[in-house]
């Protein structure tokens with residue numbers, strides 16, 4: 001249980017500042033007395049918005065507001081909860097905070113409402129994480145993913161797997177503990193297909209190209225190329241603002257400059273980098289080192305070549321060396337070229353002019369397609385955090401050990417570890433349900 005679970009907490013649930021309405025949420029055992037103390041009236045009927053005048057300690061009315069009462073356990077936190085829908089403004093907020101503090105309520109810690117909801121069993125950890133993701137979502141695809149997770153899709157997938165494991169474990173343990181009992185035959189062998197099946201399913205879930213994590217964090221694209229190819233101009237044109245400095249002096253960009261884009265609902269982080277060449281200047285060399293490091297981490301590289309000066313001999317070798325599977329070739333300055341090749345080094349090239357805007361729509365469409373293919377959610381919910389991935393990898397490693405184990409006792413221990421690893425994702429790590437399964441399925445000892 002939380003350290004503070006007997007405290008009654010309150011916090012501003014809406015964004016601070018001036019506005020039509022601001023919402024203060026209260027949760028805890030004293031919510032049911034704090035609300036009548038403010039309204040000087042009995043509690044309103046549950047879950048019904050009621051207009052009330054709110055009073056401070058001295059009896060002065062500080063606002064006329066809508067109040068709501070959510071008695072526990074049917075509330076977000078599972079505790080008694082009240083909401084004050086006040087007029088938005090600093091003085092009203094200050095008066096409400098003072099009145100609540102005077103009644104012994106305290107300001108909530110960050111995330112404390114969700115934490116209480118988790119502790120009351122109202123949410124699992126994946127759902128709590130999804131609330132944070134929904135609030136942070138900046139694009140439509142991020143919002144959809146967060147909502148799906150908040151509605152429990154990811155938690156249900158992992159809980160489903162955990163239940164299968166717990167069941168398998170119950171079978172294994174029953175075989176170990178009660179070898180002479182009147183149990184169905186061949187229990188332990190029956191466990192093998194369950195473990196192999198789960199091992200494979202988790203493997204497929206993990207091999208998703210990190211789409212859920214990418215969608216949450218943003219798909220990263222690094223713009224690379226020789227100095228003066230027009231990388232900064234391209235970034236500015238795609239971002240529709242002057243984020244990076246453009247100049248005819250080669251070697252202008254020294255550090256990595258990032259802008260966020262929304263490409264067809266998918267979040268993209270576009271990074272401009274220093275032009276690649278053998279630089280004499282120490283700062284420029286550091287810029288190039290950073291450019292290469294950024295390219296290494298990028299999900300996609302845009303190799304920008306100046307089509308007016310370009311020929312294969314001139315092209316910086318480093319640029320070509322970077323042209324691995326995740327690269328798109330862009331021929332810039334097409335306004336200066338009479339001939340624009342459609343292929344470069346065996347790759348399709350997209351010709352654009354960052355100066356006139358020509359070809360940018362084609363480039364954006366190509367990027368949108370690539371990003372969409374890589375991030376589009378599948379039928380099953382995607383894992384969204386490195387924490388989930390780590391736990392699933394631990395689970396899979398434990399399953400592999402269990403399948404290789406010589407003794408049922410050793411197999412059982414690894415299956416237990418595998419189930420715990422899954423439990424870490426949702427926050428359900430209890431073994432009570434294991435006992436439930438044993439007694440329900442086998443009626444051992446009646």
Ligand SMILES: Nc1nc2c(ncn2[C@@H]2O[C@H](COP(=O)(O)OP(=O)(O)OP(=O)(O)O)[C@@H](O)[C@H]2O)c(=O)[nH]1
Nearest residue numbers: 228229230231232233247251252253275333354355
């Ligand atoms: N005509 C024409 N000029 C362009 C185009 N794109 C960029 N330029 C010019 O090319 C020069 C270099 O542009 P930048 O965007 O600074 O090039 P960069 O690749 O970022 O250069 P570094 O920072 O040195 O690596 C500038 O004078 C731009 O105005 C284009 O499509 N057409």
